[in-house]
Amino acid sequence: MNTDIVQQAFCKLYPDKILNYSPTINYSGKFKGYNANVQLNKFRGEVTFNLSKKWQEVSREIQIGLLQSLMTKIFKQHKRTTEIELYELFLKNLSNTTPRTKSNPILEESFNRVNEKYLMGLMSMPNFELRNSTQLLGTFEYSTDTVTITSWLLEHQQLLDYVMYHELLHKKHKFSSQGSRHCSHTKEFREEEHKFEQWEMLEKQLNSLVRTQRRKKSKSLFRLF
Ligand SMILES: [Zn+2]
Incomplete structure (x- = not known):
């Protein structure tokens, strides 16, 4: 080569x-x-x-x-x-x-809230997909401009918005969240992520909910985001 x-x-x-x-x-x-x-x-x-x-x-x-x-x-x-x-x-x-072909009304609403409050309304709407996963809360794929969110988050609006924000930061920083975590979660990324209101509390809630989901489903290793 x-x-x-x-x-x-x-x-x-x-x-x-x-x-x-x-x-x-x-x-x-x-x-x-x-x-x-x-x-x-x-x-x-x-x-x-x-x-x-x-x-x-x-x-x-x-x-x-x-x-x-x-x-x-x-x-x-x-x-x-x-x-x-x-x-x-x-x-x-x-x-x-990239044509926007896939969406979901609840995810669109979450996107609109987050875009307005934290991204000055500047972000274009990506595709949205739902997935039944205890492994991943959300992903962003740059090449298809798609945010994928695990379906159980739909019942928790604040947590959903927090995960949505995380994935949209990947879009903003031009890096898919499926790549290496070391590469995509830079110091700047984390600083921006922590602008989310009550992020520390939400992070704790997420972790405990994730544990509950895992107990319900499987014993496989959990990968956050
Ligand atoms: Zn990430």
Whole structure:
């Protein structure tokens, strides 16, 4: 696999540094849409970029922007490049052109409340899906612009809004919540999340409800968000 593109992305992002990890890039068919993730193995000195196959058809500059954007997340050094801007523009256009096909009236209402109160009404409405899950409270998938919420949350309006807000922050920060938690829940993300009224109390309520749901359903491991 040709890893020149990783080296090139790194050099343009951090011109004074040397990439100390041996890079791998995989284009995989298992991703939906334009998803991608990165894994850093410090112990083995390896960094692996997994990209949806669809990225192969996208221009090299935009792919470099994607790689750089993933690099700033693992190396925790925030920087902007022309390529990152191109990449973000590409994603933005993608989400604007994704047709809104799925919805749910209760989730739309929750979205409207949260958008108005915490996002200055600036966010465009995504697709909504419900799922019966004790594993995940909610997810956001960038490539299909879809917020998925577990159905038992519909009975708890405040908690629903809190989870909705969390998922919409993923949309705002342009990062699907299904990727690595380390990458998507940055310090900035958490700070913004904690602007939600009474978030600490809601967090406790959620945890205890989740435990109840788990006892009801299964013993499988729970992954919050
Ligand atoms: Zn999340």
